[in-house]
Amino acid sequence: MQPSLPKFSAYTADRFRKTPYWDRLSEEYRRVFDVTTQVLPFRVNDFVLEHLIDWDRGVDDAMFRLLFPQHGMLSDDQFDRVARAIGAGGAALRGTIYEVRCELNPHPAGQLTKNIQAFQNKRLEGVQHKYDETVLFFPSAGQTCHAYCSFCFRWPQFVGEAEWKIQTRECEQLVSYLKTYPHVTDVLITGGDPMIMNTKSLRRYIEAFLTVDTLRTIRIGTKALSYWPARFLDDDDLMPLFEQVIESGKHLAFMAHLNHWRELEPPLVRDAIRRVRNTGAVIRTQAPLLRNVNNDADVWARLWTTSVQLGMTPYYMFVERDTGPSGYFRVPLIQAWEIYSDAIRGVSGLSRTARGPVMSTDQGKVCVDGVMSIEGSKALSLRFLQARDNRHVGQPFLAEYNEAAAWLDELRPYRSNKFWFEPDTQDTTADLGEELLVS
Numbered sequence: 001m002q003p004s005l006p007k008f009s010a011y012t013a014d015r016f017r018k019t020p021y022w023d024r025l026s027e028e029y030r031r032v033f034d035v036t037t038q039v040l041p042f043r044v045n046d047f048v049l050e051h052l053i054d055w056d057r058g059v060d061d062a063m064f065r066l067l068f069p070q071h072g073m074l075s076d077d078q079f080d081r082v083a084r085a086i087g088a089g090g091a092a093l094r095g096t097i098y099e100v101r102c103e104l105n106p107h108p109a110g111q112l113t114k115n116i117q118a119f120q121n122k123r124l125e126g127v128q129h130k131y132d133e134t135v136l137f138f139p140s141a142g143q144t145c146h147a148y149c150s151f152c153f154r155w156p157q158f159v160g161e162a163e164w165k166i167q168t169r170e171c172e173q174l175v176s177y178l179k180t181y182p183h184v185t186d187v188l189i190t191g192g193d194p195m196i197m198n199t200k201s202l203r204r205y206i207e208a209f210l211t212v213d214t215l216r217t218i219r220i221g222t223k224a225l226s227y228w229p230a231r232f233l234d235d236d237d238l239m240p241l242f243e244q245v246i247e248s249g250k251h252l253a254f255m256a257h258l259n260h261w262r263e264l265e266p267p268l269v270r271d272a273i274r275r276v277r278n279t280g281a282v283i284r285t286q287a288p289l290l291r292n293v294n295n296d297a298d299v300w301a302r303l304w305t306t307s308v309q310l311g312m313t314p315y316y317m318f319v320e321r322d323t324g325p326s327g328y329f330r331v332p333l334i335q336a337w338e339i340y341s342d343a344i345r346g347v348s349g350l351s352r353t354a355r356g357p358v359m360s361t362d363q364g365k366v367c368v369d370g371v372m373s374i375e376g377s378k379a380l381s382l383r384f385l386q387a388r389d390n391r392h393v394g395q396p397f398l399a400e401y402n403e404a405a406a407w408l409d410e411l412r413p414y415r416s417n418k419f420w421f422e423p424d425t426q427d428t429t430a431d432l433g434e435e436l437l438v439s
């Protein structure tokens with residue numbers, strides 16, 4: 001254990017207003033903060049406030065925008081409705097907040113319908129199974145984070161709407177499921193951030209997964225390396241747990257959320273990365289491309305180069321999902337591809353493991369491969385990296401050139417009425433859970 005590591009202390013909107021940082025913000029910004037945090041989750045901690053944000057740049061700082069609400073995350077109409085409702089308070093305010101949250105597409109890409117499975121005549125709680133080989137597990141104790149990202153597509157997990165939350169306390173049902181379906185090789189423990197759990201809870205889940213012989217990889221989705229690196233430095237039981245996974249013969253993969261190279265600058269972050277890597281775990285880095293935060297090829301090139309220098313593997317550049325405040329962060333697909341291409345040209349081959357820009361759509365992970373010319377007309381070339389229907393993995397397709405489109409459903413098929421993967425009738429995969437219920 002390192003001496004004199006800070007103690008974790010989180011600040012909600014109310015607590016943050018009592019810190020000295022509040023005094024540095026303008027009246028105008030405080031109003032944006034007060035209204036927007038009624039709808040979207042907010043949470044910061046001492047580490048991100050002191051070590052990640054450049055307070056001299058204030059609201060113009062990329063890390064500030066990554067952590068704090070901004071004007072434009074709600075539409076003008078939504079903002080005004082919430083502002084008026086704050087005056088009314090009580091049930092009127094609660095009703096308006098719920099209404100606006102519903103307008104923000106809280107569960108995109110079939111998350112609460114198509115990704116939920118049933119097993120042995122019961123709903124598989126706290127689990128999403130979209131791709132054949134990988135299952136997502138949402139432990140209740142991991143459904144918060146050390147700080148919240150302003151863009152986060154998991155925001156419905158954090159706003160206290162119970163029926164929107166995907167979570168479970170138990171993993172016995174999942175372990176039985178995994179033993180029944182040996183084609184599932186990977187479990188991703190996700191949230192929120194599983195590293196918010198204490199080591200005892202994390203150990204309970206990990207040791208249960210170690211009993212599944214057919215499981216090859218345990219993945220942990222986390223941003224704690226940059227939002228609370230002390231988590232990896234102040235607990236003498238944590239590294240032995242990671243080592244136990246490696247010694248069992250399974251792969252331990254950290255899917256690290258890293259949006260900007262500045263997150264990798266603090267010495268404590270580098271210490272945490274080194275400590276995790278020393279256990280034999282592999283850290284892969286991924287993040288969405290966000291307007292106003294990291295929509296700059298140089299930022300990505302430096303992020304990937306620094307990641308490789310620190311022993312991590314660049315994995316994904318995502319397109320921001322169509323949920324929550326996505327309008328504020330939206331980068332059109334062709335611009336996203338240009339940023340990705342410029343960044344990838346600026347790094348060595350070892351950093352070119354990053355795939356992107358990738359949309360996590362209802363049908364699967366779709367990569368924008370580029371713009372091509374066919375008989376004098378432009379088309380967008382795309383490809384499934386992952387697919388709900390495994391037969392689609394690796395399959396390419398073309399869309400009409402469209403400089404404004406920022407998501408798959410805004411694209412038109414190239415010289416066709418529909419994309420080849422679109423069903424003629426109702427999508428039968430939507431009924432999979434019901435089929436399992438009666439089998």
Ligand code: SF4
Nearest residue numbers: 145148149152192223
């Ligand atoms: S740490 Fe991950 S889950 Fe938590 S708010 Fe940020 S992106 Fe979302």
